[in-house]
Amino acid sequence: MTRTQSPRADAVRNRKKILDAAREQITRHGSDVGMDEIAATAGVAVGTLYRHFPTKKDLVTAVVNEHIAQLTEAAESAQARQTAGSRALEEITDLLTRLIEATATNHAVKAAAHSLGADLVDKDAKARGAAAIAALIAAGQSDGDIHQDVTVDDIFLLFSTAPADQSPAERARWLTLILTGLTTHSRVTDGTANPCR
Template identity: 35%
Template sequence: MTAGTSDGAGRPPRADARRNRAKLLDVAAEVFATRGTDASLDEIAKRAGVGPGTLYRHFPTRQDLLVALLRDSVDALAVQAAELLAAPSPGAALTTWLEAVARHARTYRGLAGVLITTGQGPASNVLAVCHHDMRAAGAALVERAKDADAVRRDVELDEVFQLVNAVALAGDQDDDPTRHTRRLLTLVLEGLRPR
């Protein structure tokens, strides 16, 4: 069975298998956020309330688990960006999304490096797709904010992502990373506004 998508015979996974996969991903996200991407997989299985065999049936390798986490997180960010395109204030919508991107960057820091060091193949493909999806989601929000004069016309999308990643890194150094990240992001966004 591959990552909970089918049972090999083309049938969708059973409800308990879907629940186990979701629980494993939730717990893995928490554990990796606090202990890093080299945290014990057995501990993740135990905290999820399943045996190691169940974890390895869903995610045969650490890389498979990391790829699934990254893909789920980027998918959620893309969905949020699409929903925010309908928000009444383009500037506030961009701010909300960039706060979520900063949380993502803090949680998954080092993940891309771990996947890249494993070489080419599915992980590299997932990283490329995730990068593309993040750029597409961010581009639409930035352009909408520019059109509303909430962001300067000369601001480049790559600059926005670099600034958000720097904010996330700085936020990690504070006792209250969420508060610190929000404050720094507010200062950054003020700098992006037209004068």
Template identity: 45%
Template structure:
């Protein structure tokens, strides 16, 4: 009898654990989404209490997930890194499967200009707070971009001296999404002309 009661209690706990875990994950995502939106709107000066309010969670909940603002920005940057690397990896995979590397590079430049403001704000806020994460983003992204550059060189599409670092320089000078579409397209065209053979 006692054993059955214990089994029922253990079963009850097992059933409740995934619900708590799912709720915790939802809260974490809401916090990260709110942080991205507020960083985009107001910069890194936004307060943790404001982020909690925007996320619809208690301040204590926010601090349980992210004890400091540095932790929160680092987590937001880690998510951004995964998205960026996944996008460049997808482009590299398409090139490996026969896609035009120049078209993929153009697509990456277009995406870089028009990517969400929240992503840019997270990266800007992280500059002084999470330099290790920024370096990881760059190195992992470069590794995937190297694949595209290698194929483009093998097909004779790039000037021989062009490297992945040159594309990083182009990316660093990319205009923001306030540029009119025609001017943005012209910038991309000129950037590509500077590297194509």
């Protein structure tokens, strides 16, 4: 029984190492980075990399869809906390902060995927994330914190246009301005959003 489980465990570990290495190398060097370099960074043989991902397009698509799955999980967790009693606006603010930072981290990978023609969207994960965000928006609107015309598409538009290549301070400033447009609350004098006012 151990013999049949070990290869599977090794395969799972190798896949994770490859995905981590691909994310790191593409972020550093762009879509031109070679599969050999990715394999070396992962500490696996090139043949092992190709067994998991026959083409670079397959590899980059997997990295991006792993990113989408993590964002979906964050949205569903935020919705679960809101359902359990936390304030919807606090969850939306925290979620936007996390998603923008995650997008900044994976910006180069997404750009590489686009240049390679890789499919960026796991449709099931996107649908689940959209449902969670829609529930948060509806709860925030019911609380009187979110403008009634805000939609899930608006949130996706924010993700797609976020200044991912800017500094953390500039991303934070962007979020402050965005929250002012989404919420019914004004900003406080120090220039930060005041979602709990």
